[in-house]
Amino acid sequence: MSNAVVERERELRADEVRRAGEVKRLERRDGWKRRLPILPALLFTIVVTQIPFLFTLFYSLTDWRIDKPEPREFVGFENYGDLPGDKFFRDAAWVSVQMTVMAVLFSLIVGTLLAILLDRKFFGQGFVRTLLITPFLVMPVVAGFMWKSQMFSATFGVLNWIIELFGFEAVEFATKYPLASVVVVLVWQWSPFMMLIVLAGLQGQDSSVLEAARVDGATSFGIFRQITFPQLRPFLELGTLLGAIYLIQVYDHIDVVVGGQPAAKNLPFYIAQRSIGGGNVFGLASAYSIVVVIASIILANIGLRVLSNLLEDDS
Amino acid sequence: MALFTRAPKAEPILGQNRMVAALLGVATWIIGLTFFFPLFWLVLNGFKSELDANSSPKLFFEPTFDRFTEVTEETTGLLSFSEAFGNSFWTVVPSTLLVMLLAVPAAYALAIRPMRKWRDVLFFFISTKFLPIVGAVMPLWIIARDFDLLNTRTILIVLYTAMNLPLAVWMLRSFFAEVPKELIEAAQIDGTSLMGQIRQVILPIVAPGLAATALLCVIFAWNEFFLAVQLNPVEGSTMPVWVASQESGRGNFLAKLSAASVLATLPVVLAGWVAQKRMIRGLAMGAIK
Amino acid sequence: MAEVRYEAASRIYPGSDEAAVKALDLEITDGELLVLVGPSGSGKSTALRMLAGLETVNEGSIYINDVDVTLKPPQDRDIAMVFQNYALYPSMTVGENMGFALKQAKVPKDERRKQVEEAARILDLTPYLDRKPKNLSGGQRQRVAMGRAIVRSPQVFLMDEPLSNLDAKLRVQTRTELADLQARLGTTMVYVTHDQVEAMTMGHRVAVLQDGILQQVDKPRTLYNAPKNRFVAGFIGSPAMNIVDVERTDGALRIGSLDVPLAPDVAAAVAAQSAKDFSVGVRPEHLSFTSDGLAGEVVVVEALGSESFIHVRTLHQSVEELIVVREDGQSTIDRGDQVTMTITGPVHVFDNDGERLGD
Numbered sequence: 001m002s003n004a005v006v007e008r009e010r011e012l013r014a015d016e017v018r019r020a021g022e023v024k025r026l027e028r029r030d031g032w033k034r035r036l037p038i039l040p041a042l043l044f045t046i047v048v049t050q051i052p053f054l055f056t057l058f059y060s061l062t063d064w065r066i067d068k069p070e071p072r073e074f075v076g077f078e079n080y081g082d083l084p085g086d087k088f089f090r091d092a093a094w095v096s097v098q099m100t101v102m103a104v105l106f107s108l109i110v111g112t113l114l115a116i117l118l119d120r121k122f123f124g125q126g127f128v129r130t131l132l133i134t135p136f137l138v139m140p141v142v143a144g145f146m147w148k149s150q151m152f153s154a155t156f157g158v159l160n161w162i163i164e165l166f167g168f169e170a171v172e173f174a175t176k177y178p179l180a181s182v183v184v185v186l187v188w189q190w191s192p193f194m195m196l197i198v199l200a201g202l203q204g205q206d207s208s209v210l211e212a213a214r215v216d217g218a219t220s221f222g223i224f225r226q227i228t229f230p231q232l233r234p235f236l237e238l239g240t241l242l243g244a245i246y247l248i249q250v251y252d253h254i255d256v257v258v259g260g261q262p263a264a265k266n267l268p269f270y271i272a273q274r275s276i277g278g279g280n281v282f283g284l285a286s287a288y289s290i291v292v293v294i295a296s297i298i299l300a301n302i303g304l305r306v307l308s309n310l311l312e313d314d315s
Numbered sequence: 316m317a318l319f320t321r322a323p324k325a326e327p328i329l330g331q332n333r334m335v336a337a338l339l340g341v342a343t344w345i346i347g348l349t350f351f352f353p354l355f356w357l358v359l360n361g362f363k364s365e366l367d368a369n370s371s372p373k374l375f376f377e378p379t380f381d382r383f384t385e386v387t388e389e390t391t392g393l394l395s396f397s398e399a400f401g402n403s404f405w406t407v408v409p410s411t412l413l414v415m416l417l418a419v420p421a422a423y424a425l426a427i428r429p430m431r432k433w434r435d436v437l438f439f440f441i442s443t444k445f446l447p448i449v450g451a452v453m454p455l456w457i458i459a460r461d462f463d464l465l466n467t468r469t470i471l472i473v474l475y476t477a478m479n480l481p482l483a484v485w486m487l488r489s490f491f492a493e494v495p496k497e498l499i500e501a502a503q504i505d506g507t508s509l510m511g512q513i514r515q516v517i518l519p520i521v522a523p524g525l526a527a528t529a530l531l532c533v534i535f536a537w538n539e540f541f542l543a544v545q546l547n548p549v550e551g552s553t554m555p556v557w558v559a560s561q562e563s564g565r566g567n568f569l570a571k572l573s574a575a576s577v578l579a580t581l582p583v584v585l586a587g588w589v590a591q592k593r594m595i596r597g598l599a600m601g602a603i604k
Numbered sequence: 605m606a607e608v609r610y611e612a613a614s615r616i617y618p619g620s621d622e623a624a625v626k627a628l629d630l631e632i633t634d635g636e637l638l639v640l641v642g643p644s645g646s647g648k649s650t651a652l653r654m655l656a657g658l659e660t661v662n663e664g665s666i667y668i669n670d671v672d673v674t675l676k677p678p679q680d681r682d683i684a685m686v687f688q689n690y691a692l693y694p695s696m697t698v699g700e701n702m703g704f705a706l707k708q709a710k711v712p713k714d715e716r717r718k719q720v721e722e723a724a725r726i727l728d729l730t731p732y733l734d735r736k737p738k739n740l741s742g743g744q745r746q747r748v749a750m751g752r753a754i755v756r757s758p759q760v761f762l763m764d765e766p767l768s769n770l771d772a773k774l775r776v777q778t779r780t781e782l783a784d785l786q787a788r789l790g791t792t793m794v795y796v797t798h799d800q801v802e803a804m805t806m807g808h809r810v811a812v813l814q815d816g817i818l819q820q821v822d823k824p825r826t827l828y829n830a831p832k833n834r835f836v837a838g839f840i841g842s843p844a845m846n847i848v849d850v851e852r853t854d855g856a857l858r859i860g861s862l863d864v865p866l867a868p869d870v871a872a873a874v875a876a877q878s879a880k881d882f883s884v885g886v887r888p889e890h891l892s893f894t895s896d897g898l899a900g901e902v903v904v905v906e907a908l909g910s911e912s913f914i915h916v917r918t919l920h921q922s923v924e925e926l927i928v929v930r931e932d933g934q935s936t937i938d939r940g941d942q943v944t945m946t947i948t949g950p951v952h953v954f955d956n957d958g959e960r961l962g963d
Binding site for chain 2: 036038041114132137138139145150151188201271272285292293297
């Protein structure tokens with residue numbers, strides 16, 4: 001091979017290497033350009049949420065009590081060790097599970113039914129829809145107060161007034177059925193939210209598919225079960241996710257409706273009680289909070305990545 | 316193309332024949348009214364005298380505005396109505412604006428030119444809502460005190476923004492993902508800068524989604540009680556705290572509390588009523604993806 | 605107006621072993637209308653998008669007017685593109701859509717309006733300038749997309765299946781208008797389509813792609829008369845060329861009982877091959893019904909009026925084959941008729957690997 005050819009080959013190879021380097025540099029710069037816009041939101045969130053989180057983590061490892069005059073001592077995982085033996089924690093955890101599951105489930109069901117009823121043309125459709133979304137817009141403390149004193153109350157509650165009309169004895173719902181009472185208020189408030197999400201899903205349906213089903217002789221119920229419901233699934237999943245996130249943290253309702261009765265005391269309420277609510281054992285309460293976080297992350301991971309398609313990329 | 320044609324209005328699942336349809340219409344009305352009833356009762360009670368309110372349920376009575384004037388003019392609780400309202404307004408509005416300002420670019424980064432780990436980032440945002448606020452309130456209180464932010468609006472603005480940001484990022488991301496990729500490519504070929512693409516092409520399309528998200532942020536921030544009462548017991552108090560403070564130890568307060576509740580919830584209720592159609596359209600556009 | 609050159613350009617998607625476009629070498633001369641055609645997945649759209657700057661070029665380079673644009677972003681290439689779905693900005697009027705790129709280039713308002721009105725005039729869009737895309741028909745939207753591209757007076761037009769979403773009649777009409785427009789403007793145009801009829805009628809030259817590899821690039825007539833391989837032969841031409849697998853027996857090729865007439869150089873090439881398997885192609889218009897020849901039964905008659913295509917079922921090498929023969933439009937041949945046919949025109953022979961033999 002002549003020198004010129006060798007030289008040419010070397011040039012070509014150098015060109016290739018240079019090109020590969022340029023492409024890599026471009027891709028790296030592109031990578032940064034992609035990440036940059038999210039940084040403000042990310043940094044803000046990290047600073048505002050992770051710092052308190054780290055503090056909580058730190059406190060969870062101490063035996064901090066407001067009522068003890070001694071300074072904080074580092075006790076390692078002692079607080080976490082107290083958890084299994086704490087009956088109240090277990091009770092509160094069980095209440096949390098019941099309350100969240102029932103509230104999410106029933107508001108989904110009620111919300112879906114309402115959406116189906118609303119997804120049609122009838123006189124005053126917009127007005128009825130307006131009426132139906134209002135409970136979601138109301139403050140939890142107001143909703144709680146309203147149900148407690150005006151619906152559930154044995155003395156001047158409307159529900160009992162109706163019950164007495166039929167000859168039955170008045171029931172002080174809030175004291176006799178605290179968990180159920182709280183769930184009722186939660187469902188009343190969150191059904192509209194689910195209803196909106198499901199309505200959005202119903203409106204996105206392809207009418208030609210529904211028509212084909214009718215031509216094939218399907219009943220209304222059959223159509224719902226086999227065509228509409230599968231299509232609604234992502235919407236229902238979204239409703240479940242958002243609903244669960246908020247409903248796990250319920251506090252205001254429990255306070256206002258049942259005054260924190262044990263039967264309706266969920267984890268956030270119990271933790272609050274042990275810390276700022278008079279228990280004053282901040283170290284322990286912090287440990288409990290951390291446990292709740294970890295459990296939530298695990299559950300959410302399972303839910304989101306395994307069961308749901310919400311995080312599927314369709315690009 | 317989905318953006319131009321209105322999807323054919325799907326045939327309703329129920330009510331194919333006229334009789335059934337009419338019955339269903341009536342049933343829906345009844346259900347709607349029943350659902351709304353507690354609120355109706357609340358408003359009614361606001362117009363009653365304490366005597367009327369504290370006896371067995373009455374539908375007919377002599378209405379009076381007295382309770383409303385009582386709550387707006389007196390300061391039985393911690394703050395006056397106008398002060399608390401002002402605090403709420405100047406907390407919720409700046410917070411929501413800040414949320415949108417942070418979430419829009421974030422949604423762009425996660426939807427239009429997704430970074431490789433976008434799912435993890437999204438999950439991180441959502442996971443920040445897993446920490447029970449009740450557990451973190453002590454550290455927050457200490458930090459707020461040390462930065463001299465107790466009883467200010469600032470601390471609530473910051474916290475409400477952090478509270479709503481995950482939801483906003485999640486929802487906006489799915490709205491942005493709805494924008495056809497080709498539209499953005501066309502804008503690129505036409506020589507638009509990044510900001511230009513967002514402003515002139517993307518934002519007009521996702522506007523209903525933005526409205527829906529902003530409304531949700533306003534609802535959650537306005538109605539937030541726990542942090543407001545823990546961190547701002549006096550001067551920075553917001554509407555929910557003001558309502559709770561109307562509950563006095565002496566005498567009957569049912570009617571007064573009802574009146575206070577109505578006033579406190581009215582702004583958000585009105586906003587929700589006005590924006591509901593946009594919310595549904597926003598959600599339908601792409602809350603799911 | 606510009607020359608475009610692909611030099612060994614490849615596109616490999618991350619995480620994939622197969623390249624979407626493999627080492628494409630293609631030269632497009634100034635003012636040419638070059639059509640990229642191929643089945644789905646052939647890489648034609650990808651190749652176009654590489655030219656647009658919307659796909660990364662992993663290997664090789666792309667030149668516009670001898671300038672290496674391989675690493676340049678779309679906005680710096682001075683190109684205009686028409687997308688399959690038109691990609692019109694929904695919140696802007698037709699006029700604003702068309703003037704958008706000029707606005708980005710900071711062209712003053714009066715100049716912008718003049719150019720937009722001129723383009724609108726050429727495309728008969730003047731009455732629609734103030735409408736929004738959602739109030740336009742498909743054909744009108746397509747023209748707005750064209751208008752948006754014309755207004756910019758770019759170096760190269762890129763068209764990604766711009767006519768696929770139009771109904772058949774409109775497609776035929778618009779296709780001639782488009783070719784006419786390109787001829788008048790004289791701007792280089794790279795046009796992607798999966799429809800080979802569109803390719804043949806519009807392109808000055810047509811490039812056929814399959815599986816990311818350029819099969820052949822030639823004038824339409826050359827592609828039709830001398831397809832370089834079996835794929836091109838079967839792809840170009842409607843109805844498709846009849847292609848049968850034939851095993852050489854006694855040094856000759858036969859379809860059923862019919863001897864295939866071979867030109868001397870082809871015959872020599874056939875004989876010189878060590879493998880015995882070949883493919884033989886004959887276009888429908890190069891077959892006729894005669895009194896003697898390959899026998900078969902008519903199964904389908906496509907009567908188009910101007911011509912008829914008769915589908916005949918015959919036996920070839922103990923396998924049933926369907927041969928399509930072109931007949932005059934007034935032909936009275938019917939389904940079920942027994943016919944015999946012979947080859948009355950050129951024959952295309954391909955070796956075991958599908959490569960053309962002879963010529």
